[in-house]
Amino acid sequence: MVSETDLIYGKPASRLVEGHPIGNGxxxxxxxxxxxxxxxxxxxxxxFAVNRNAAGARFPGRxxxxxxxxxxxxxxxxxx
Numbered sequence: 001m002v003s004e005t006d007l008i009y010g011k012p013a014s015r016l017v018e019g020h021p022i023g024n025g026x027x028x029x030x031x032x033x034x035x036x037x038x039x040x041x042x043x044x045x046x047x048f049a050v051n052r053n054a055a056g057a058r059f060p061g062r063x064x065x066x067x068x069x070x071x072x073x074x075x076x077x078x079x080x
Contacts, residue, residue, distance in 0.1 A: 016041070 002008065012033040013019045019032035019041075030041045 013031070014033055016030065016032055016039075019030040021028060021030050023029060027042070027044045029043070032039050
């Protein structure tokens with residue numbers, strides 16, 4: 001059964017700009033697909049120094065470290 005609040009897609013999002021955003025206002029994720037993988041980008045409002053959030057200045061370089069320490073190895077692991 002489909003309700004008036006259900007989202008229905010005719011095909012998967014194939015580009016980042018077509019991705020489906022999900023989140024809770026503090027942390028969010030954008031999900032899309034490529035021919036061989038499910039892709040996602042995770043963001044948090046208080047981590048990235050480029051935001052106008054004063055708390056972001058406490059984490060210089062955090063985005064790069066998170067990528068190197070966690071996301072890149074996880075991505076490589078998922079790809080096999």
